[in-house]
Amino acid sequence: MLYRENGQFKTSYRSDQQVFPIAQDRIAIWLLVAFAAIGVPLLVDEYLFRAILIPFLILSLAALGLNILVGYCGQISLGTGAFMAVGAYAAYNFMVRIEGMPLLAALLLGGVCATVVGVLFGIPSLRIKGLYLAVATLAAQFFVDWAFLRIKWFTNYSSSGSVSVANLNVFGIPIDTPHAKYLFCLGFLVVFALAAKNLVRSHIGREWMAIRDMDVAAAVIGIRPVYAKLTAFAVSSFIVGVSGALWGFVHLGSWEPAAFSIDRSFQLLFMIIIGGLGSIMGSFFGAAFIVMLPVFLNQALPALGGLVGVNIDTATIAHAELMIFGALIVFFLIVEPHGLARLWSIGKEKMRLWPFPH
């Protein structure tokens, strides 16, 4: 009853083609952003910021980037962790080597470096498809892991191999409390999500989807596969690179290549599969699910064990987590292969008709 577009007449092309054509959607998203920016900081304590909210925001951003490549352009990539690492280390080098480098510029330049590497490793996609491509992108993962471990220049010759940044500030405002970090990441996420949403609705986004659905047919109707695939790699690795820089700078503070290992790539791929391929909203759902699940299991399993009087040690919990995680992945793929985003859109359809069945 409340969620219905009846009576909302579009009198111009502009209003017909806006991102959220239904007024309720617009209001809801404004409320959501306002709540995230104003309400959440008032309600939440530091632990939640550090353990859940900041990782959620940054990984949503990364998932968003990956979704552009995998969900919209159909090029499977298992090298996301590598592109995150490139973003993080490049941003680090810009910060360390150039005196007075502003943080924002360093993060974005990190993204630019990730773009270059992404396009470089995206070139094989012009000839290789599907699973072959997935394995080929693993080359990026292993090569980049190795490079940041072995080539000392990247880590500024630090003896332990880990790098760290301190005293972050934007335009003189220090980013040191969890609260400030949260708002900083939220700002990035909102800007990039809006940009991505508009990009996938545009000319270039339609080209990506055409390539995804059938590349030969797309080429026949005049879409250049080279251009479409490489732009997808470029945009995707830029966003992923920025998120990697944020992950290193804001979330971790000091990190080593293991932070961007192949497990990270798998984790991000899980996010977009569970969330929904080819859906901006899905990236958020997937990130929320994957970030929350281990935290939840960590809390729930010992409690459950205590309930039945069994004391579960930490090793068992770690293994049980793996099992439940794996089982849940399979379960989700079976019951909803199109991801949580599909459930969301089904729910919205139902809401529009409610309380009538048809």
Next chain:
Amino acid sequence: MGPFLETLLGGLMTGMLYSLVALGFVLIFKASGVFNFAQGAMVLFAALAMARFATWIPQWLGFDNKLLANVLAFAAAMALMVAVAWLVERLVLGKLVNQEGITLLMATLGIAYFMDGAGQTLFGSDIYKIDVGLPKDPIFLLESTFSGGILVNKEDLYAAAIAATLVALLSLFFQKTATGRALRAVADDHQAAQSIGIPLNRIWVIVWSVAGFVALVAGVIWGSKLGVQFSLSLVALKALPVVILGGLTSVPGAIIGGLIIGVGEKLSEVYIGSQIGGGIEIWFGYVLVLFVLLVRPQGLFGEKIIDRV
């Protein structure tokens, strides 16, 4: 010349073991079009089962004969792998028929996580030894030709022989038996195979069991070489470029790809790696594959990929 040949031989031996794991990938991909990321987890699971049963079974039954214990443990581990194959078909693949390749890939990743967790819960997460009596002493070849000769590990020789036998047996199984023919039919075309009365479900169980068997053999060999521990499941990541290099659908490709990558890895580590910081084994296979794929997108022996609109 001596060190070169030694590295070459070492590479061939390692390559043989990679091909064993790669074989598991190829078998499953051929028969069901599933890119089975869980192969590494299956190797770990099988090796853990083998290692633990070999100590448990003599305790349960109260005898002390190493050969018998190993044989029984191998049988028990094999039974377990068949059970796994059946469960995978029942609970996962059977429900995901007609899904896209990436969904199936993700499902096998889920299976991999599950098996990593389950294996360590059931069998413990320490480092275990598998002792099937492979001799460990090194031998020296061609001592008359070079000073010092070439050092070869006897264990590696046995492992290579076992791997070669396994490959020969599998080829026989695929070419000569009725089940093998059915497997090949399913690999060619699911629907056509089903329409002439080949039961897809049973074929999948069989092929996953065969892959489980290959994983078990690979696990036993790797395990007796390096000890059974979690890192064993990472062997799959080393075998991935092998599969892709040889072509996803080709059994001989898996063998030759394994040998190429094994040798290339060792030689590059010795001759290039020492100059640029070492440890390039990790990515050498992948980068090699990347360049090969640029020339031959279907791998060396894969079926030609034909695009139809």
